[in-house]
Amino acid sequence: MFDLLPHINPAFAIIIAGILCIFSPSHFVRKALMIAAPIIAGIMIFQTYDPNDTLRGQFNFAGIDFTTVRIDRLSMIWGYVFCLAGLINGIFAFHEKCKISDSCALIYTGAGLGAVFAGDLITLFMFWELTAVSSVFLVWRGGPAAYAAGMRYLGWHVLSGVLLLAGAIMYGRYAGNYDFNNIGLDVPGGWIMLLGIGIKAGFPLLHTWIQDAYPKASVTGTVVLATFSTKMAIYALARGYAGTEILIYIGVIMTLFPVFFAVIENDLRKVLAYSLNNQLGFMVVGVGVGSAMALNGVAGQVVVHIIFKSLLFMSMGAVLHRIGTAKASELGGLFRSMPITAIMCLIGAASIAAFPLFAAFVTKSMIIASVFENHNYIVFLLLLFASAGVMEHSGIKVPFFAFFSHDSGRRVKEAPTNMLLAMGIAAAFCLVLAWPFGGYQMLFALMPEPEVAMEYIPYTGNHILTQLQLLFAAMFAFALLKKLGVYPDEKRAQILDIDYLWRKPGLAIAKWSDGMMTRYEAYQTRFVKNTAGKIGTRLYQVFSPAGSFSEDAPSGLAALMTAGILALALFLVYFIR
Amino acid sequence: MSDDVKLNVQSGSGENHPLAKLFMWTDTPGAKKNFIWISVAGLIITAALMVIYPNKHPAPWEVGPMKLIAYGVIGGFAYTFVVLSAKPLFNMLSRPENYYGEGDDHDV
Known part of the structure; x- marks a missing residue:
């Protein structure tokens, strides 16, 4: 029994807990499962990991070799952070009494974990x-x-899954196996799989589901959603497409365009959704560079990004939970009512903006430095530009308009204790994983290439100064533009993105086509009915006992003629064939 | 709006949270007026310290005085460009809130 355990994907611990949640009438049992399952999965990962035996759970079915468990250094770091995120999400959602949310959150967490351990x-x-x-x-x-x-x-x-499967089948027929290793673009199915993965990773033009769905989900749902799908896709890119140059340029676009949408968006959860897209861009760039340091940076950035983005979504979720809206135009001055949430949001903001001593300072710089080492100066410059953009939308805009700015006059209770606890854990990780004395080294030890990671020293005088200078300049520009009255006010509006094409003209074309089809079908039905009716009437007029054939000759003659025609037809068919 | 939001929108006692005093200084006219000088001081100090900690691997544009202020120039320019682009972008891309007719996102 215990010999089998290492061959079981740790994801099943969480998925089974999710299934149990469906049948559990007790709120506390469900919540206990939500907290316990990620811990158990984390322990399973720890127990299972063996650097000399990374492939487990192998069997052959229908001629296909399955490898259901692969825990190596690349997947392990994703696995650990997914378990941590599952735990934090469970605590954050402790107050929520909903079987569907509990079970789906767990199954979703487990599915994400299962995907990164798929061999x-x-x-x-x-x-x-x-x-x-x-x-x-x-x-x-x-x-x-x-x-x-x-x-x-x-x-x-x-669609993403279908493309992945289609590409996988093409690749499998070419390679003779379905092993998930480096794929690249030069093999059959490589491009199709990249497209499928790109949907989940939020590639430009394929990204809109993030900003469409995340801000509309429930308070807890958004926090859970923001964690797994996109990072699972980054894992798939790191596993299958490391060093694929086109990803550098795709990633750069991903870092840039959300910045411009985030600045005009009023819904702060949507701002964070654009910010998520922007951060994914940095990771995609790192995968595109593909060096050991870049992939270490990607893995590290995934870890800290899951934590600080959860923290930011949780803080806005707490605001939504208490106020009923996350729209910047309706908020302001909330530090008076929710100061602890404000502190948590500020820690998340400082982390995403990569202030020294906060999470992304260490990891994002690894990606940017690897681009610099590649002598790709234009990309390097654009990433610096995007970093200033991050400071705008997540570093300043979210905390400023929610908690500071003008006083909206709203006085509410501080966030519930479970939410504060979840935010506190995430905030602690944001600080610990960037701490220069033994903090970031823990993260480095988990990276795919720990020896290479340990060679990188993030806290050099020059790195601290350049990063601080960039951020101070952004703060100066913010203060100056505010003083000059140029900084735009937050206004309620729907901001159009590329999904306008299928939500308006596309939908209109679909509705028009549907209307045309309905009319065509009605015409076709009427035509068939009329034609068949006319033919029937005509045949009746000719062949019936009262028809024209029976007018001048007895019906026996008509029968004889019919038999003669049938005999002629049989004769022709028999001899001509 | 989902049920969990509806049920938990709560009014407080009308008073500030005890810990709010940590941030009360941000609401004073002095803080609002002088915030800009904090960033100016930060810029000056970082530029001055760059003399002591020069970039060992400068980018091609880090020449002359840009050795000291390149990151500040990039950060300031990028931030300003993004913010100034907001107005024309908003005019071009904004529509009424229920433009798609699907109901609004979470709202009061």
Whole structure:
């Protein structure tokens, strides 16, 4: 029995807990499962990891070799942070009494974990689709306004899975196996799989499901959603496409365009969704560079990003929970009512902006430095530009408009204790993982190439100064633009993104096509009915006992003529064939 | 709006949270007026310290005085560019809130 344990994907511990949640009537049992399951999965990862034996759970079915468990250094760091995020999410959602949310959150967490531990493309596909099916319920928990967004979300994710499977089959036929290792673009199915993964990773033009669905999900749903799908896709890129140059340019675009949307967006959860896209861009760039340091930076950035983005989403979730809106135009001055949440949000903001001593300072710089080492100065410059953009939307805009700015006059209770605890844990990790004396070294020890990581020293005088100078300049520009009255006020509006194309003209074309089809079908039915009716009437007029054939000759003659025609037909068929 | 939001929108006692005093200074006219000088001081100090801690691997544009202020120039320019682009972008891309007719996101 115990010999089998290392061959079981740790994801199943969480997925089974999710299934049990469906049948558990007790709120506390469900919450206990939500907290215990990620811890158990984390212990399973720790117990299972063996650097000399990374492939487990192998069997052959229908002629395909499955490898259901692969715990190596690349997947292990993803696995640990997924378990940590699952635990934090469980604590954050402790107050929520909803079986569907609890079970779907757990199954979704487990599916994400299962995907990163998948050793073959078919297993990856199955967990890939499970993330889509389980997570859409978290979107729908956002209420009736989230229904259409949930359908679009599901459509995108199913498409992503179908593309992954199609590419995997093409690749499998070419390679003779479905092992999930480096794939690249030069093999059959390589481009298709990249497209499928790109949907989940939020590639430009394929990104809109993030900003569409995440802000519409429930308070807790958004926090859970923001953790797994996109980072699972980054893992798939790191595993299958490391060093693929085009990813550098895709990633740069991903870091840049969300900055411009975030500055005009009023819904602060949507701002964070754009910010998520921007951070994914840094990771995609790192995968594109593909060096050991870049991949270490990507893995590290995934860890800290999951934590600080959860923290920011949790803080805005707490605001939404108490106030009922996360729109910047309706908020302001909330530090008076929710000062602890404000502190947590500020820690998250400082972390994403990469202030020294805060999370991303160490990891993001590894990615940017690897671009510099590649002598790709234009990309390097654009990443610095995007870093200033991060400071704008997540470093300043989110905390400023929610907690400071003008006093909205709202006086509410501080966030519930469980939310504060979850935010506190995330905030502590933001600080610990950037702490120069033994803090970031713990993160480095978990990276895919720890020896290379340990050679990187983030706390040099020059690195601290350049980063601080960039951030101080952004703060100066903010203060100056505010003083001059140029900084735009937050206004309630729907901001159009590329999804306008399918939500307006696309929908209009679909509705028009549907209307045309309905009319065509009605015409076709009428035509067939009329034509058949006319033919029937005509035949009746000719051949019936009262028809024209019976007018001048007895019906016996008509029968004889019919028999003669049939005999002629048989004769012709028999001899001409 | 989902049920969990509806149920938990709560009004406080109308008074500030005890810990709010940590941030009360941010609401004073002096803090609002002088915030800009904190960033100016930060810029001057970092530029001055760059003399002591020069960049060992400078980018091609870090020449002359840019050795000391390149990151400040990039950060300031990028931030200003992004913020100034907001107005034309908003005019071009904004529509009424229920433009898609699907109901609004979470709202009061």
